[in-house]
Each structure stands twice: as C-alpha cells, then as structure tokens.
Amino acid sequence: MPELNVSFTPSLKRPVLIAAFRGWNDGGQGASLGAAYLAKQWNAARFAEIEPESFFDFQSVRPHVSLVDGETRRVDWPDNGFFHASIPGAGRDAVLLLGIEPNLRWRTFSGLVLELAQDLGVEMVVTFGSLLADVPHTRPAPVTAAATDSELVAELGLEASRYEGPTGIVGILHDQCREAGIASVSLWAAVPHYVSLAPSPRAALALVRRFGELMHIDVDLDELEHAAEEYAEQVSEAVSTDAETQAYVEELEQRVDALASEGDLPSGESLAAELSRFLREREEQDEGPEGPAV
Numbered sequence: 525m526p527e528l529n530v531s532f533t534p535s536l537k538r539p540v541l542i543a544a545f546r547g548w549n550d551g552g553q554g555a556s557l558g559a560a561y562l563a564k565q566w567n568a569a570r571f572a573e574i575e576p577e578s579f580f581d582f583q584s585v586r587p588h589v590s591l592v593d594g595e596t597r598r599v600d601w602p603d604n605g606f607f608h609a610s611i612p613g614a615g616r617d618a619v620l621l622l623g624i625e626p627n628l629r630w631r632t633f634s635g636l637v638l639e640l641a642q643d644l645g646v647e648m649v650v651t652f653g654s655l656l657a658d659v660p661h662t663r664p665a666p667v668t669a670a671a672t673d674s675e676l677v678a679e680l681g682l683e684a685s686r687y688e689g690p691t692g693i694v695g696i697l698h699d700q701c702r703e704a705g706i707a708s709v710s711l712w713a714a715v716p717h718y719v720s721l722a723p724s725p726r727a728a729l730a731l732v733r734r735f736g737e738l739m740h741i742d743v744d745l746d747e748l749e750h751a752a753e754e755y756a757e758q759v760s761e762a763v764s765t766d767a768e769t770q771a772y773v774e775e776l777e778q779r780v781d782a783l784a785s786e787g788d789l790p791s792g793e794s795l796a797a798e799l800s801r802f803l804r805e806r807e808e809q810d811e812g813p814e815g816p817a818v
Contacts, residue, residue, distance in 0.1 A: 533643070542618060652711055
C-alpha cells in the first residue's frame with residue numbers, strides 16, 4: 525500500500541501550500557479551524573491523502589467508529605488530506621493540508637509532504653499553529669509570522685525565527701523545506717490559556733487575516749468574525765461567574781491596552797518565548813506518569 529495516495533494531480537498556478545495539524549501545534553484548535561475555514565471559503569476539493577498506518581500509534585490516536593444511516597458501522601482513521609482550490613482574485617492556487625500530527629516517522633511523513641509539494645510546483649509553504657499564552661479573550665489574538673530565510677524575512681516583513689526548544693511536526697516540515705529550498709513561513713496565534721479546551725475562532729481569525737496580509741489577498745472573514753464575537757461573549761459570561769478569574773482577565777486586558785497605547789505590541793520574540801513555555805509544558809504533560817496525552 526503506498527503511503528501517499530494521489531487520486532489525481534490538479535493543474536495549479538503558482539500554488540502556496542497551507543498546512544495545519546490538530547494536536548500538539550493546535551492550542552484551542554486555532555490552527556486547524558483557520559485552515560479549515562480557508563478550505564470552506566475556497567470550496568477546496570480533496571485530491572490526495574497520507575495513509576495513517578505507518579505514522580500513528582492507534583492506542584494514542586484511536587480510530588473512531590460511527591454509524592452510517594443508523595445501521596452500517598464505519599471506521600474513521602486519523603486523516604491527513606490534501607485539498608486544492610483557486611484563491612479568488614489572487615491569480616494563484618492553494619493546496620491545503622488538513623491533518624493530525626503523526627506519532628511516528630516524522631522525517632518520512634514530512635518528506636511525503638515535500639515530495640508532493642515539489643511535484644505540484646508549490647512556491648511557498650505556510651503553516652498555522654496556535655499556542656496557549658497569557659492573553660485575554662476580549663482582545664484580538666496576537667500573531668507572530670516567522671521565517672528562517674533572511675531574504676523572505678526582509679521581503680515580507682517577518683520576524684527572523686530564533687526559537688529554540690521542543691518542536692512539533694510543523695518544525696520538522698519547515699526544516700525539510702529549508703533543505704529542499706522551498707520558502708516557508710510559520711504563523712502562530714496566541715490563545716488564552718484559561719479557556720484552552722474551547723475552540724478559538726478568535727485565534728483562527730487572526731491567523732487567516734495575517735495570512736491574507738502576507739499573500740496580499742482578500743479573504744471573506746464575515747463568518748469567522750461573527751464566530752469570534754460569539755466566542756468572546758460566551759467566554760465573558762463564563763468568566764463572570766468566578767471573581768478571581770474575572771480579576772485575572774481584567775489584569776491581562778490592562779496589560780495589553782497599556783502596551784497598545786505605547787505602540788509596543790507583543791513582538792515575535794515575546795510570542796516565541798510564550799511558545800517555548802507552552803511546548804515545554806506540553807512535553808512535560810506528555811511524559812507524565814499517566815502516559816502520553818491524547
């Protein structure tokens with residue numbers, strides 16, 4: 525069985541590949557929500573997938589059994605699917621990789637992604653990530669955009685990547701992009717750590733908006749903006765029931781507003797520090813006495 529299944533090879537114009545993985549790189553599901561939103565907006569069509577058998581520990585990431593029409597049992601396996609779409613008004617196309625961070629053979633997995641990207645003529649790889657940080661849910665999610673290539677940093681006005689510490693599959697993918705000579709950009713949005721279990725459309729909105737700015741494209745954000753407003757209202761309602769949490773959120777708001785008034789918004793370097801803390805905490809949880817986190 526081939527590890528990369530390609531149903532057909534689409535004809536693409538100057539494609540950019542956007543990748544997001546559920547799991548370690550996806551605090552508050554901000555990254556996966558953002559990439560899935562783009563796929564929906566652009567009516568993306570599936571054309572390939574990576575077979576899960578060789579890349580997942582099914583005791584950690586278990587397949588799901590569901591009923592079809594209330595009768596037939598179906599097994600849904602961990603999925604890493606590729607979709608293609610035309611970006612409206614951009615004169616270029618997109619390839620979207622919507623998936624789950626694999627457990628095993630990361631270099632081989634990333635190699636399959638890069639092999640397909642090269643076959644399709646992908647000009648740039650952009651990954652979405654989201655991390656838990658000390659930010660309030662009532663303010664726009666800060667985003668850092670980083671790259672390791674100095675020319676790309678200068679051309680797009682990005683942060684030079686200086687992060688050191690544990691990494692996820694997106695870090696391995698960027699390293700293989702560097703080795704293959706494919707330009708790559710890493711986008712990370714911050715998610716309030718006190719609502720880490722709730723999906724964060726606010727982080728997804730920040731990622732999609734920043735992606736649009738980088739690529740000089742217009743993305744219809746109405747649906748995502750509405751979801752972000754509802755999210756903020758629901759979290760505010762929950763926070764209001766606990767005086768200690770409410771006081772903490774107000775403190776975060778004052779801190780963010782003070783930085784904004786001074787024109788000193790969080791930099792990529794400060795978010796990288798938050799990212800380092802977040803990933804180390806996740807690593808400690810994964811190595812805890814109860815075994816790997818699912």
